[in-house]
Amino acid sequence: MNKAKLSLGPVLFNWKPETLRDFYFRMADEADLDTVHVGEVVCSKRTPFLEPFIPEIIERLTAAGKDVVLSSLALIMTDRELNAARELAGAADILVEANDISVAALMAGRPFVAGPLLNIYNEGTLATLEAMGAMRVCLPAELSADAIASLTAAAKVEIEVQAFGRLPLAISARCYAARARNLTKDGCQYVCADDPDGMAVETLDEVPFLAVNGTQTMSYHHMDLLGDVTNLAARGVGRFRLWPQTFDMAGVARLFRAVLDRKMAAPEAEAALARLCPGAEFANGYIHGRPGHLFVEPEFIE
Amino acid sequence: MGQGHASAATKTVTPPFSPMLLLGVALRPVRPQLLQPVFDHMLAIIRRRHPDILERMADYADKPVCIDPTDLPFVILLDPNPEDPRLTVRREIDPAEVAATIHGPLEMLIALAEGKVDGDALFFSRRLVIEGDTEVVVALRNAIDGAGIDLIEDISLQLGPLGRPFRGLAGAAIGLIGRMRDDFEMLRTSLIAPAVKDVNAQSARISALEGEVKQLRKAARRGGAA
Amino acid sequence: MMAATTPAALTRPELVCPAGTPAALKSAVDAGADCVYVGFRDETNARNFPGLNFSRKELGEGIAYAHSRGAKVLVAINTFPRAGQPQLWHQAVDDAARLKADAAILADIGLIDYAARTHPELRLHLSVQAAASNPDAIRFYAERFGIKRVVLPRVLTVQEIAAINARIAPVETEVFVFGGLCVMAEGRCALSSYATGQSPNMNGVCSPAGEVRYTETPQGITSELGGFTINKFTPNEPAGYPTLCKGRFIADDKASYLFEEPTSLNTLTILPDLIKAGVTAFKIEGRQRGRAYVAAVVQAFRQGIDAVMAGRPLPEIDLDRITEGGKQTTGAYEKAWR
Numbered sequence: 046m047n048k049a050k051l052s053l054g055p056v057l058f059n060w061k062p063e064t065l066r067d068f069y070f071r072m073a074d075e076a077d078l079d080t081v082h083v084g085e086v087v088c089s090k091r092t093p094f095l096e097p098f099i100p101e102i103i104e105r106l107t108a109a110g111k112d113v114v115l116s117s118l119a120l121i122m123t124d125r126e127l128n129a130a131r132e133l134a135g136a137a138d139i140l141v142e143a144n145d146i147s148v149a150a151l152m153a154g155r156p157f158v159a160g161p162l163l164n165i166y167n168e169g170t171l172a173t174l175e176a177m178g179a180m181r182v183c184l185p186a187e188l189s190a191d192a193i194a195s196l197t198a199a200a201k202v203e204i205e206v207q208a209f210g211r212l213p214l215a216i217s218a219r220c221y222a223a224r225a226r227n228l229t230k231d232g233c234q235y236v237c238a239d240d241p242d243g244m245a246v247e248t249l250d251e252v253p254f255l256a257v258n259g260t261q262t263m264s265y266h267h268m269d270l271l272g273d274v275t276n277l278a279a280r281g282v283g284r285f286r287l288w289p290q291t292f293d294m295a296g297v298a299r300l301f302r303a304v305l306d307r308k309m310a311a312p313e314a315e316a317a318l319a320r321l322c323p324g325a326e327f328a329n330g331y332i333h334g335r336p337g338h339l340f341v342e343p344e345f346i347e
Numbered sequence: 348m349g350q351g352h353a354s355a356a357t358k359t360v361t362p363p364f365s366p367m368l369l370l371g372v373a374l375r376p377v378r379p380q381l382l383q384p385v386f387d388h389m390l391a392i393i394r395r396r397h398p399d400i401l402e403r404m405a406d407y408a409d410k411p412v413c414i415d416p417t418d419l420p421f422v423i424l425l426d427p428n429p430e431d432p433r434l435t436v437r438r439e440i441d442p443a444e445v446a447a448t449i450h451g452p453l454e455m456l457i458a459l460a461e462g463k464v465d466g467d468a469l470f471f472s473r474r475l476v477i478e479g480d481t482e483v484v485v486a487l488r489n490a491i492d493g494a495g496i497d498l499i500e501d502i503s504l505q506l507g508p509l510g511r512p513f514r515g516l517a518g519a520a521i522g523l524i525g526r527m528r529d530d531f532e533m534l535r536t537s538l539i540a541p542a543v544k545d546v547n548a549q550s551a552r553i554s555a556l557e558g559e560v561k562q563l564r565k566a567a568r569r570g571g572a573a
Numbered sequence: 574m575m576a577a578t579t580p581a582a583l584t585r586p587e588l589v590c591p592a593g594t595p596a597a598l599k600s601a602v603d604a605g606a607d608c609v610y611v612g613f614r615d616e617t618n619a620r621n622f623p624g625l626n627f628s629r630k631e632l633g634e635g636i637a638y639a640h641s642r643g644a645k646v647l648v649a650i651n652t653f654p655r656a657g658q659p660q661l662w663h664q665a666v667d668d669a670a671r672l673k674a675d676a677a678i679l680a681d682i683g684l685i686d687y688a689a690r691t692h693p694e695l696r697l698h699l700s701v702q703a704a705a706s707n708p709d710a711i712r713f714y715a716e717r718f719g720i721k722r723v724v725l726p727r728v729l730t731v732q733e734i735a736a737i738n739a740r741i742a743p744v745e746t747e748v749f750v751f752g753g754l755c756v757m758a759e760g761r762c763a764l765s766s767y768a769t770g771q772s773p774n775m776n777g778v779c780s781p782a783g784e785v786r787y788t789e790t791p792q793g794i795t796s797e798l799g800g801f802t803i804n805k806f807t808p809n810e811p812a813g814y815p816t817l818c819k820g821r822f823i824a825d826d827k828a829s830y831l832f833e834e835p836t837s838l839n840t841l842t843i844l845p846d847l848i849k850a851g852v853t854a855f856k857i858e859g860r861q862r863g864r865a866y867v868a869a870v871v872q873a874f875r876q877g878i879d880a881v882m883a884g885r886p887l888p889e890i891d892l893d894r895i896t897e898g899g900k901q902t903t904g905a906y907e908k909a910w911r
Contacts, residue, residue: 169683
């Protein structure tokens with residue numbers, strides 16, 4: 046029996062607040078998850094719409110026995126954003142995930158989660174964050190299984206790895222959802238809400254490549270580590286993160302749990318995942334030290 | 348990385364109309380072998396005065412590069428193996444023999460080698476065309492740029508007491524070529540301007556049509572969804 | 574627009590110039606650079622390009638040349654050490670200290686910690702790759718590790734930079750004034766490795782040359798990176814290097830430069846605003862660009878800064894020839910860019 050835990054990452058997209066609330070209620074009631082992240086990571090312009098719903102979301106999740114983590118913004122530039130980060134860091138009784146180093150600095154001395162959008166590539170940085178109070182570290186998407194294993198061997202705290210969903214690859218001050226529609230970020234009309242799974246970006250040869258989520262650029266392919274999680278767990282990874290998409294996330298969580306518990310073989314789970322995510326293309330290249338968009342067949346894994 | 352993408356693309360790089368082109372026409376009957384001693388000499392100078400070029404190319408020892416001055420009737424094959432570097436002049440080269448090819452007017456290639464123009468800028472303006480393994484070309488450009496080569500200075504140093512007059516002569520020749528180039532540029536522009544204008548008008552028409560087609564396609568999709 | 578404060582004494586900013594080779598270092602110093610920044614010839618720096626950068630011997634000679642002419646040399650060791658193999662990065666920091674570099678420019682928290690503990694005498698600058706974009710982040714590096722200067726990410730407006738400067742003194746700021754423009758927050762972008770397996774953070778390269786391929790077709794040139802088409806050019810169109818975020822892509826049914834056009838940052842026209850914002854140092858991007866570029870850009874900015882400091886109007890300098898695609902932008906320094 047594997048002890049690896051499952052986390053649901055924060056919803057990175059601009060979903061309608063009611064949709065978001067219903068989604069979290071469903072996760073609370075139906076999904077086999079240890080931890081659920083809540084909070085706006087990508088764009089501070091979205092926060093005011095989301096905020097009124099957060100207390101009831103947290104309440105419902107907590108009542109359902111899920112641990113709740115509040116995730117911070119990834120790129121903090123303005124005073125308003127910094128003040129929001131300070132407020133977040135001051136929140137009592139709730140664990141905070143730092144996705145900008147300033148939030149980790151604000152949390153220093155108290156337990157916090159070091160998020161996947163911090164640059165934690167090696168043991169030295171890991172040790173510094175542990176010393177600051179990080180009680181869990183979610184690693185950047187780029188790392189290979191070997192790099193991950195090197196870090197789990199050195200870690201005093203739990204190591205988390207991103208395992209499902211479109212990968213957050215870059216963050217910018219510029220909004221590409223707005224730019225694609227000839228708008229600027231200031232007058233964006235919240236067009237990012239038109240694409241609840243991100244706006245597909247293709248090459249000029251119409252090959253799917255990336256996805257745009259406002260100021261964030263993501264992978265077009267969905268990360269899928271179903272074939273890799275048991276190996277990674279054996280190499281010391283204590284937790285896997287599933288990024289919310291509009292698919293049946295309770296179903297996705299069920300598949301990961303089943304594979305980790307060795308109740309389902311990876312190929313069978315892969316087939317089930319493809320059915321749960323119609324139209325999705327999958328990738329796991331980073332874990333195998335390859336370009337991130339590639340999918341390395343599980344049978345080739347040692 | 349750097350798994351030499353030997354390109355099979357056909358080479359159709361039109362040389363710009365220039366004084367070098369005339370020189371090229373003049374050189375056409377010359378057998379490349381007759382020019383080989385010049386390049387042997389040049390390589391000897393490089394090995395003596397700029398050993399760091401080959402040192403910077405050490406990772407690319409087995410990646411020969413073809414340098415193709417588009418206005419001259421021959422190409423130069425650079426084999427950067429530090430044990431046995433070679434600079435060979437040939438009438439032509441099979442792309443399969445080399446890791447990469449750089450096409451460009453000789454004047455540009457010399458200016459590039461001397462660090463007098465910015466390689467990226469040359470490429471942005473499309474006056475240089477690279478085929479094959481871009482990495483080895485970037486390495487070569489950086490290695491040469493880093494050496495601080497001054498071809499005229501180097502050759503005149505080799506010439507000993509004859510160096511000073513050579514330097515003067517070469518300087519004058521380059522000035523002359525530059526002036527001739529400007530004149531030719533004017534001539535060339537006036538010759539092809541009408542054709543360019545026509546092409547521009549044509550491409551404007553095409554993009555207008557493309558726009559219309561896209562709009563129609565979009566409207567059709569929206570209509571279907573409604 | 575900047576508030577029209579006219580402080581009696583503006584501080585003269587340092588001009589920090591790139592050098593990918595010893596020849597470029599000499600060009601930069603001779604053209605009037607106050608500082609030159611360089612990297613070792615390996616993956617410890619974010620311009621780990623083929624044939625570029627300095628051996629230990631070349632760095633020693635370069636530092637001697639710069640110092641003899643009153644210029645400083647900064648060594649960029651600004652990639653993120655590989656898990657389990659920090660030796661190459663530690664050695665780079667040790668050598669920068671041993672060769673008496675005027676500062677090391679670092680990005681990784683663990684490496685900064687190593688440098689601060691092992692070489693307390695070595696001046697530390699925070700690389701743009703650390704993406705410290707607010708006063709709290711900057712204070713973290715200053716208070717914890719004694720960072721003296723931070724290179725600000727290219728995501729901030731001039732007003733935001735002025736506000737940061739007012740709150741982080743005595744920590745100095747350095748901003749980019751010219752060159753290739755990252756449109757993403759630097760050090761927080763994995764697009765390159767998604768396409769090619771190699772990234773700025775891990776390998777010191779973005780859109781690596783070894784993964785680039787140009788194909789000539791009757792319609793023009795197609796540029797590819799890691800097998801993905803990044804752009805297509807008609808025969809008369811200026812072509813560019815296929816840097817991923819400067820490519821043309823299809824989104825929302827239309828092809829466009831979705832992230833950024835092939836363009837160069839050029840702040841000559843807003844130099845007075847940047848100086849008034851209290852920036853300590855102006856940085857020129859382009860260690861990979863060669864001597865001709867270095868000399869031209871350094872001269873232009875030397876003249877620009879000297880004119881502003883002397884109260885003269887800005888000189889008109891045309892840098893079109895050396896900008897990507899011949900296009901220029903003031904980038905994120907003006908809010909409309911976002």
